[in-house]
Amino acid sequence: MHSISWHSVDHSLDxxxxxxxxxxxxxxxxxxxxxxxxxxxxxxxxxxxxPHQPHSPDDSVDYCSGCRVCNEVCPTGVKIAEIxxxxxxxxxxxxxxxxxxxxxxRNELLGKLGSLAPAAANLALHNPLSRLLAEKTLGIARHAxxxxxxxxxxxxxxxxxxxxxxxxxxxxxxxFHGCATMYYEPFIGQAAVAVLEHQGYEVIVPxxxxxxxxxxxxxxxxxxxxxxxxxxARLAGFARAGLPIVGTSTSCTLTLKEEAPELLDREDExxxxxxxxxxxxxxxxxxxxxxxxxxxxxxxxxxxGASLVLPYHAPCQLRAHRVGKPALEILAxxxxxxxxxxxxxxxxxxxxxxxxxxxxxxxxxxxxxxFDFVQAQGEAVPYSACDSETCRWQxxxxxxxxxxxxxxxxxxxxxxxxxxxxxxxxxxxS
Amino acid sequence: xxPDLLVIGAGLAGLSAALRATQAGLRVRIIAKGLGTxxxxxxxxxxxxxxxxxxxxxxxxxxxxxxxxxxHPYARLxxxxxxxxxxxxxxxxxxxxxxxxxxxxxxxxxxxxxxxGAVRPTYLATEAQAGGDLSQAEPMLIVGFQGMRDFYPxxxxxxxxxxxxxxxxxxxxxxxxxxxQDSNTLHLAQELERPGRVQELAAALRPLVRPGERVGLxxxxxLERHQAIWQGLATALDAPVFEIPTLPPSVxxxxxHRALTRHLEAQGVQIQVGLTAIGFQADRGRILAVETESSAxxxxxxxEGFLLATGGILGxxxxxxxxxxxxxxxxxxxxxxxxxxxxxxxxxxxxxEGHPVFRGGxxxxxxxxxxxxxxxxxxxxxxxxxxLLAHVDAIQExxxxxxxxxxGMAAAEALLA
Ligand SMILES: Cc1cc2nc3c(=O)[nH]c(=O)nc-3n(C[C@H](O)[C@H](O)[C@H](O)COP(=O)(O)OP(=O)(O)OC[C@H]3O[C@@H](n4cnc5c(N)ncnc54)[C@H](O)[C@@H]3O)c2cc1C
Ligand code: SF4
Ligand code: SF4
Ligand code: SF4
Numbered sequence: 001m002h003s004i005s006w007h008s009v010d011h012s013l014d015x016x017x018x019x020x021x022x023x024x025x026x027x028x029x030x031x032x033x034x035x036x037x038x039x040x041x042x043x044x045x046x047x048x049x050x051p052h053q054p055h056s057p058d059d060s061v062d063y064c065s066g067c068r069v070c071n072e073v074c075p076t077g078v079k080i081a082e083i084x085x086x087x088x089x090x091x092x093x094x095x096x097x098x099x100x101x102x103x104x105x106r107n108e109l110l111g112k113l114g115s116l117a118p119a120a121a122n123l124a125l126h127n128p129l130s131r132l133l134a135e136k137t138l139g140i141a142r143h144a145x146x147x148x149x150x151x152x153x154x155x156x157x158x159x160x161x162x163x164x165x166x167x168x169x170x171x172x173x174x175x176f177h178g179c180a181t182m183y184y185e186p187f188i189g190q191a192a193v194a195v196l197e198h199q200g201y202e203v204i205v206p207x208x209x210x211x212x213x214x215x216x217x218x219x220x221x222x223x224x225x226x227x228x229x230x231x232x233a234r235l236a237g238f239a240r241a242g243l244p245i246v247g248t249s250t251s252c253t254l255t256l257k258e259e260a261p262e263l264l265d266r267e268d269e270x271x272x273x274x275x276x277x278x279x280x281x282x283x284x285x286x287x288x289x290x291x292x293x294x295x296x297x298x299x300x301x302x303x304x305g306a307s308l309v310l311p312y313h314a315p316c317q318l319r320a321h322r323v324g325k326p327a328l329e330i331l332a333x334x335x336x337x338x339x340x341x342x343x344x345x346x347x348x349x350x351x352x353x354x355x356x357x358x359x360x361x362x363x364x365x366x367x368x369x370x371f372d373f374v375q376a377q378g379e380a381v382p383y384s385a386c387d388s389e390t391c392r393w394q395x396x397x398x399x400x401x402x403x404x405x406x407x408x409x410x411x412x413x414x415x416x417x418x419x420x421x422x423x424x425x426x427x428x429x430s
Numbered sequence: 431x432x433p434d435l436l437v438i439g440a441g442l443a444g445l446s447a448a449l450r451a452t453q454a455g456l457r458v459r460i461i462a463k464g465l466g467t468x469x470x471x472x473x474x475x476x477x478x479x480x481x482x483x484x485x486x487x488x489x490x491x492x493x494x495x496x497x498x499x500x501x502h503p504y505a506r507l508x509x510x511x512x513x514x515x516x517x518x519x520x521x522x523x524x525x526x527x528x529x530x531x532x533x534x535x536x537x538x539x540x541x542x543x544x545x546x547g548a549v550r551p552t553y554l555a556t557e558a559q560a561g562g563d564l565s566q567a568e569p570m571l572i573v574g575f576q577g578m579r580d581f582y583p584x585x586x587x588x589x590x591x592x593x594x595x596x597x598x599x600x601x602x603x604x605x606x607x608x609x610x611q612d613s614n615t616l617h618l619a620q621e622l623e624r625p626g627r628v629q630e631l632a633a634a635l636r637p638l639v640r641p642g643e644r645v646g647l648x649x650x651x652x653l654e655r656h657q658a659i660w661q662g663l664a665t666a667l668d669a670p671v672f673e674i675p676t677l678p679p680s681v682x683x684x685x686x687h688r689a690l691t692r693h694l695e696a697q698g699v700q701i702q703v704g705l706t707a708i709g710f711q712a713d714r715g716r717i718l719a720v721e722t723e724s725s726a727x728x729x730x731x732x733x734e735g736f737l738l739a740t741g742g743i744l745g746x747x748x749x750x751x752x753x754x755x756x757x758x759x760x761x762x763x764x765x766x767x768x769x770x771x772x773x774x775x776x777x778x779x780x781x782x783e784g785h786p787v788f789r790g791g792x793x794x795x796x797x798x799x800x801x802x803x804x805x806x807x808x809x810x811x812x813x814x815x816x817x818l819l820a821h822v823d824a825i826q827e828x829x830x831x832x833x834x835x836x837x838g839m840a841a842a843e844a845l846l847a
Binding site: 037076289321 | 617702704706
């Protein structure tokens with residue numbers, strides 16, 4: 001049995017003053033009796049967990065979605081979500097993992113397989129019969145917003161096809177795309193490369209692994225550790241050379257910075273170097289702007305009205321970075337863009353949480369606050385925006401409205417990207 | 431992007447200071463580690479409830495201020511300045527949608543029932559809590575709910591009766607309010623906002639209420655639609671209804687928190703929670719930036735001025751070690767706390783004079799700038815307010831909110847000057 005280390009959370013446990021603020025804000029315990037809330041399953045139940053304890057005292061911790069709202073509001077800084085993640089890993093270590101969670105944890109493998117024949121894979125996955133079958137046999141909710149494989153080729157295909165067009169420059173930046181961009185949404189990576197090159201940077205996209213987050217959140221720590229070591233081997237060299245590593249997936253960058261090192265107790269030099277060099281792309285663009293180096297040659301984004309109304313939701317994974325809402329700050333520079341900031345706690349999906357049959361309805365109930373907010377912004381709103389891919393899919397599912405990554409919006413504001421067609425302007429022309 | 435004023439701490443002191451500074455036209459940003467202690471406040475404004483060592487509550491707090499030691503922040507400001515701050519704040523909160531009521535006669539304390547059935551002095555009461563005024567003779571029916579934690583109507587009624595206030599108790603099933611198995615006060619308040627719930631509650635209460643009685647309920651009468659629910663219930667019962675504050679999470683405190691933060695955000699103030707200030711940069715007596723901890727590297731927040739409102743030991747503004755050393759966590763400012771553990775406490779746990787450790791804190795000058803041992807300001811652009819200030823034991827005095835609001839506003843006015 002892989003023994004779970006409590007090293008980085010043990011001390012934080014004693015900081016709990018039992019104020020219940022976390023329970024008041026937890027979006028999951030607000031909608032279901034199956035989850036008694038962060039204070040109970042976190043710092044309270046933790047008193048009864050130890051490496052020598054044969055059984056976990058509490059199964060309901062499996063209903064924690066990991067959204068980290070509790071961490072954010074806790075006045076004393078208890079690392080509640082991390083306590084919960086470890087408790088789940090301990091249950092997995094004790095009892096093994098259902099096949100469903102094994103599958104959902106393997107985003108990269110699924111991405112690769114589907115990309116071999118994306119059209120057929122989409123058809124196979126997205127028809128009502130196979131969804132019903134997946135629900136009955138695997139416990140993957142039949143209405144949950146599963147992604148579709150890209151039928152215009154993977155991000156890697158695009159990189160190879162357009163290699164001759166890459167900007168060469170003294171100034172270099174490394175791009176971490178993550179699985180979703182690679183196999184499902186290559187256009188996000190295209191927008192990111194275009195924006196970075198527009199700033200005069202050469203973009204390096206080295207071979208890379210899945211960040212390992214889906215495995216971590218399903219409690220499969222040993223498998224996650226292999227992924228993480230792969231990334232350290234491939235990327236730490238760039239970090240040591242002083243190159244920033246930016247990513248468009250808030251959960252991937254968070255995993256590289258913090259989740260993997262902390263949950264896996266990795267304190268090696270390579271992990272630390274990678275951590276220090278990793279940025280959310282907007283966090284990095286904001287730093288560029290603070291140095292006066294961000295280009296501001298914006299053009300109005302085509303829209304039906306006088307201004308483009310854009311409801312924006314900062315995903316929990318971004319909040320967990322503790323860097324504020326950098327996308328909001330940068331998008332606020334774009335003339336004619338009417339940004340509306342959501343204060344909803346969570347969209348509900350929480351990575352792979354909302355895909356699971358027993359959690360699908362909880363995730364939809366959690367998301368209702370956000371869906372209502374988006375719909376309240378008016379009929380003429382063409383998109384919502386969110387940095388996280390699974391949240392965008394959930395947002396589209398819950399509101400019926402397309403959703404965009406802020407980097408797509410920024411690329412469109414530079415005149416580089418067609419926000420409706422989701423492709424680079426110069427490729428649409430050629 | 432760079433604000434004029436960075437407020438550190440989103441408790442009542444930080445929010446009140448931000449309110450005042452924003453009104454004067456400053457661009458303000460608030461950062462905080464977590465949510466402030468408003469979530470366990472009664473939602474009332476306690477100005478001065480007890481004097482050190484005195485057994486009875488203060489009836490006339492504005493007059494009692496003259497008897498405070500001159501180092502006390504109230505004594506330094508004086509009743510006139512305090513009165514001005516309070517009426518400004520009451521008006522601002524009214525504009526933000528929360529009505530507060532002063533007691534009669536003017537400038538006196540309310541005496542309201544606490545959730546233990548004790549008598550609690552407060553200065554500005556929420557409208558729904560003011561109905562529990564113990565100077566009124568109407569008998570009280572205190573109603574609780576079977577299965578609701580930390581609210582025991584029989585205990586409250588018995589204690590009130592013992593002190594000469596007419597009160598009796600009744601209990602209803604929690605199923606009147608919620609179908610959930612387990613709920614805290616906030617969830618219950620939200621359940622009461624569902625269509626029809628108030629009518630169901632009124633129907634269950636009606637047979638219990640005797641003519642001439644007023645009905646005291648735990649403070650769960652709605653969150654967003656509090657006013658409508660409270661008044662709707664009173665109308666449906668044809669009897670006065672009042673709230674008694676509960677243990678945390680405290681719904682009236684959360685209402686106050688929401689009203690303040692929404693009001694601030696509507697005026698363009700950014701409030702970022704989940705950011706822990708861990709350090710700063712300074713040059714020649716000026717603070718240049720405060721750093722917060724993040725997932726990979728410290729994040730720098732530049733501003734023209736900085737206001738520290740991180741609370742005392744409870745808010746997280748101070749830290750201590752087992753040897754007895756005490757320090758301020760962001761700027762490492764000196765504190766007046768005895769730096770020896772043996773000097774922290776008196777021998778008696780409930781010593782009426784309070785314990786020296788709780789009077790310790792941050793010493794400031796007349797403009798609310800932290801000072802060194804000689805009374806000289808340490809930085810030109812750093813101000814401090816709230817429960818971290820020295821020479822006051824706010825919990826013992828029952829002056830927590832008053833201290834936060836008044837020093838928060840006064841510090842904002844000082845930095846505007
Ligand atoms: C369980 C409990 C029950 C209580 N009950 C009562 C009661 O019944 N009656 C009573 O009068 N008082 C009570 N108190 C005390 C009272 O609530 C507080 O003392 C008072 O509210 C302090 O107000 P403040 O605005 O100065 O600070 P706070 O409201 O404490 O706000 C401090 C703010 O600063 C932030 N902060 C702290 N450190 C940092 C940092 N390094 N970086 C960034 N932000 C930071 C915090 O997150 C918070 O937002 C209770 C306290 C507790 C813990
Ligand atoms: S918010 Fe933090 S301190 Fe309060 S109960 Fe939850 S974990 Fe404990
Ligand atoms: S991480 Fe989210 S779901 Fe889990 S306990 Fe915290 S607030 Fe609740
Ligand atoms: S699903 Fe989205 S909004 Fe919810 S936990 Fe994740 S990142 Fe947060």
